[in-house]
Each structure stands twice: as C-alpha cells, then as structure tokens.
Amino acid sequence: MARIGKLRWVIIGLVTLGTILNYLARSTLSVAAPTIKAEFGMDTEQYSWVVLAFQASYTVMQSVAGAILDALGTRLGFFLFAIGWALSNMAHGLASSWQGLAFFRGLLGATEAAAIPAGAKTVSEWFPAAERPLATSAFQMGTSVGNMIAPPLVVFCILNWGWQSAFLVTGALSVVWALLWWFGYRTPEAHPRLSSAERRLIEEGRGGGDLGDRPATRMAVLRSRAFWAIAVPRFLAEPAWQTFNFFIPLYLVAVWSLDLKSIALWSWLPFLAADVGSLTAGLLPPLLMRRGVGMIASRKVTMTVGAVCMAGPACIGLATSPGLAIALFCIGGFAHQMLNGALITLCADVFDKRTVATASGMAGTVAWIGGMLFTFLIGQSADAYGYNPLFIALAGFDVVGAAALWWLLREKRTVATGPTLEIHHDLIENGREP
Known part of the structure; x- marks a missing residue:
C-alpha cells in the first residue's frame, strides 16, 4: 500500500473527529x-439528577474504560465504546419522563468515558515527546468543536422534527465514525501505510522509562506521586467544564430570559474560545522548552496561566448584558482547555504507553467526581441563590489546583551534574522519566 507522509497527524485527526462526535452527542x-x-x-433539581446520572456512570467507567483500552488495544476498545455511545444517545428519544431520561443518560456516560483515555493512549503510541502537547491539543479541540456544533444542529432538528430527532441524528453520526475508526486505525507497529522514516521518528522520540517485565497495575499507578499531581488539579478543574457543558443554556434562560434561537446564536461561542485555549x-510548552524551560515545567507553567485566566468567569455576576456574560464564559472556556490540555499531556509524558490509558482514565474518574459533586451543588443552590457564587468558586478551585501541581510534581537540582530535571522516584518507578 502507498505510504502516507506524516501519518501520525492523520491518525490524530481521526481521533479528533471522534472526540467531536463524542461531545456532540453528550451536548x-x-x-x-x-x-x-x-x-x-x-425543575432544575430534577434536571441536575439527569446530569448526575451521566456523570456518575462516566466517573466510574473512566477507570474501567482505560483498563479495557490497555487490555483490548486502542482500535477494538475505542470502536466498541463508540458504537455503545451512539446507540445510547439515540435511545434518549425513547424517554417519556425525567427518570427515563436519566437511565439513558447513565448508559451514555458509561460508554462515552473512553474518549479521553483513548486519545491520550493514541498520543503515547503515535507521537514523540516533543509533539505530544500539540497532538493532545488537537484531539482536545474536538471537545470544544462538538459543543460548538451542538447548538445550531440541535436547535435545527428540534424546530423541524422535534427534540427526539436531535438524539437520533447526533447518534447516527457517531456510528459512521466508529466504522471509519475500525477500518482506519492501526498501531505504528502494524500500520501498513506508515513509512519507515516516520516509524523511526516515533520510536526514537518516545523516551525511556518502560516498565520492562514489571506488571502495569492500577495500584502501581495509584502509588505514584505523579498520578496525584495530575488527578488533584483535574478534580478541581473539571467542575468548570461540566458547568459550561451542561448549564450555559439554562443560565441564559434563567438569568437573561433568552429564547431557543438566541441560545443557538450565543452559546457556541465559549467553545470556540476553548478551541483557542x-x-x-499545544503551542506554549514547545515555545517554553526552546527557551530552556524543562519539559515537565513547561506543562506546569501552561496549566498555571490557564488557572489565572479563570478569573474571567468569576466576574460573570458583574455582567450587565448576555453578551458580556458570554464574553466572560469565553475567557473561561479558553482558560479551562488550556490548563486541561497541559494536564492530559502530562499523562503521556510520565506514564508508559502500556499504562497511559489506565492512568488517564483513573485521573478522569477523580476529575469527574469533582464535576459530579459540583453539579449536585448547582442543583441544590442555583434556584435559591443564583449562579454567581458558583462561578467565583470555579476560579478558586483552579488556582488551588495549580498550587497542588507544583507541589506534588517537584523538580530537584543535583550538585554533581548541575541543574537537571529529576522527577520523583515513584514517577520513574511507575511511569516514564522525561
């Protein structure tokens, strides 16, 4: 078969398309x-229980999905999960009560949980370390694009064919992608259209730290200080993204009394800003590394800058118009995806390719516990106290998360060899040393 130049970018493009459709379905x-x-x-409390059904199953299944992907391989594992979320999404149209909607929502969460671990695993398989931030950013942009496409497409379906049709259309698109993935994806070792030069580039750029004959267990990951350096900030950051995903339309209705067409006009903009984030x-860490900043430090700086930018959505309560509120949401979308991209990239940096999906999935579980708890808080307090205190809390969470990342993933200097980056022993023991 004819070789494809820079095939790794074609592969990450396919992952990005899958992520777009994954988030289109959930949005x-x-x-x-x-x-x-x-x-x-x-009411809002009942709606929060529907959202929580998705979050609870997604939270549990991220760890399970990561382990399944490491066991079955990225190709088969991601295909099976994609078919699952497509059918679960289409089944939403069968619901006739909020309880039924919550049931189908739980099925969707369980099957959609594989997307981010699969993306992280694909990056670890296909990309040298220097290119991982940009590759991670590419598939992470799919999360924003999916949210951005959802308002106009879903509103069009509702206005023309009813709300049930929106779930059928978005689910059917995921079925098509699952087939594309099955026929288009192979690992670098098995892909017939990968050139020998690109294969060497991938293999030479992976770095050391393989586990050898040691078992790649969940407990080994959990014992790693590096895992908690990623998981704790993700726990504190995820509530913001969950709020943007599930509550922006309801906020616009509750606070600004916008109609469905106005929601379609406004609510996609924060996700466009998230793409820029x-x-x-993807671009800031390589720039920092060219200026002498270490690989791990470049990810930490990127995460911290994003956390500081979360001051934007903290000011939403001061907005005097829906346009200004959306602008502040845009700052929040940019900030979150910037910091989250750095945290996801760290999984591929510090864990072996055979455990990166497990580590990413388990970190995702921790993150979604944070998102689920915050959704419960919104359901209990939004109608009574409004959204403004909640937006302020989101900004504070990310600042604390940045501090946790710097503290847990420390750099050391050695006297004998001069300034070097020395990752904590348990990071080398259970992952990869940069």
Whole structure:
C-alpha cells in the first residue's frame, strides 16, 4: 500500500473527529434541555439528577474504560465504546419522563468515558515527546468543536422534527465514525501505510522509562506521586467544564430570559474560545522548552496561566448584558482547555504507553467526581441563590489546583551534574522519566 507522509497527524485527526462526535452527542441534551424540561415538567433539581446520572456512570467507567483500552488495544476498545455511545444517545428519544431520561443518560456516560483515555493512549503510541502537547491539543479541540456544533444542529432538528430527532441524528453520526475508526486505525507497529522514516521518528522520540517485565497495575499507578499531581488539579478543574457543558443554556434562560434561537446564536461561542485555549496548550510548552524551560515545567507553567485566566468567569455576576456574560464564559472556556490540555499531556509524558490509558482514565474518574459533586451543588443552590457564587468558586478551585501541581510534581537540582530535571522516584518507578 502507498505510504502516507506524516501519518501520525492523520491518525490524530481521526481521533479528533471522534472526540467531536463524542461531545456532540453528550451536548445534545444541554441544548435541548429547555424544551425537554418544559415537556416533562422538570425543575432544575430534577434536571441536575439527569446530569448526575451521566456523570456518575462516566466517573466510574473512566477507570474501567482505560483498563479495557490497555487490555483490548486502542482500535477494538475505542470502536466498541463508540458504537455503545451512539446507540445510547439515540435511545434518549425513547424517554417519556425525567427518570427515563436519566437511565439513558447513565448508559451514555458509561460508554462515552473512553474518549479521553483513548486519545491520550493514541498520543503515547503515535507521537514523540516533543509533539505530544500539540497532538493532545488537537484531539482536545474536538471537545470544544462538538459543543460548538451542538447548538445550531440541535436547535435545527428540534424546530423541524422535534427534540427526539436531535438524539437520533447526533447518534447516527457517531456510528459512521466508529466504522471509519475500525477500518482506519492501526498501531505504528502494524500500520501498513506508515513509512519507515516516520516509524523511526516515533520510536526514537518516545523516551525511556518502560516498565520492562514489571506488571502495569492500577495500584502501581495509584502509588505514584505523579498520578496525584495530575488527578488533584483535574478534580478541581473539571467542575468548570461540566458547568459550561451542561448549564450555559439554562443560565441564559434563567438569568437573561433568552429564547431557543438566541441560545443557538450565543452559546457556541465559549467553545470556540476553548478551541483557542486548546491550541495555546499545544503551542506554549514547545515555545517554553526552546527557551530552556524543562519539559515537565513547561506543562506546569501552561496549566498555571490557564488557572489565572479563570478569573474571567468569576466576574460573570458583574455582567450587565448576555453578551458580556458570554464574553466572560469565553475567557473561561479558553482558560479551562488550556490548563486541561497541559494536564492530559502530562499523562503521556510520565506514564508508559502500556499504562497511559489506565492512568488517564483513573485521573478522569477523580476529575469527574469533582464535576459530579459540583453539579449536585448547582442543583441544590442555583434556584435559591443564583449562579454567581458558583462561578467565583470555579476560579478558586483552579488556582488551588495549580498550587497542588507544583507541589506534588517537584523538580530537584543535583550538585554533581548541575541543574537537571529529576522527577520523583515513584514517577520513574511507575511511569516514564522525561
């Protein structure tokens, strides 16, 4: 077969498309929420239970999905999960109450949980260390694009064919992608269209730190200080992204009384800004490294800059118009994807390729516990106290997360050899030394 130049970027493009459709499917409900709430007679607390059903199953299954991907391989594992989330999403149209909607939402969460671990594993398999931030940013941009496409597409379906059609259309698109993935993906070792030069580039750029004959267990990951350096900031950061995903349309209705068409006009903009944040997370670390900053430090600086930018959404309570509120949401989308891209990249940096999906999935579980707890808080307090205190809290969480990252993933200097980056022993023991 003919070789494809820079095939690794074609592969990450395929992952990005899958991530777009994954987030398009999950975002369908948030756009359709005002319509479904009115039809089912749901209040915000009941809607929060529907969201929590997704979050709870997603939280549990991220660790399971990561282990399955490491066991079955990226190709088969991601294919099976994609078919699962496509069918689960289409089944939403069968719901006739908020309880039924919560059931199908739980199935969707369980099957969609593989997307980020699969992306991280693909990056570890296909990319040398220097290119991982940009590759991670590429597939992470899919999360924002999926959210950005959802408002116009879902509103179009609702206005023309009813809310059930929105779930059928977005689910069917995921079925098509699953087939593309099955026929298009192989590991670098097995891909017939990978050139020998690119294969050498990938293999030489992976770095050391392989586990050899030692078992790659979950307990080994959990004992790693590096794991908690990633998991704790993700726990504190995820509530912001969950809020942007599930509550922006409801906020615009509750606070600014916007109609469905106005929501479609405004609510995609924060996710466009999030794409810029993802791109920044891919471009800033290499720039810092060219100026002498260490690989791990470059990720930490990127995460910290994103955390500081979260001051934007903390000021949403001061907005005097829906346009200004959306602008502050845009700053939040940019900030979150910038810091989150750095944290996801760190998994591929510090864990062996055979454990990166497990580590990423387990960190995702910790993150989604944070998101789930915050969603419960929104459900209990938004109607009574408004959204403003919640937005302030989101900014504080990320600042604490940045401090935790710097403290847990420390750099040391050795006297004998001069300034060097020395990752904590348990990082070398269970992952990869940069």
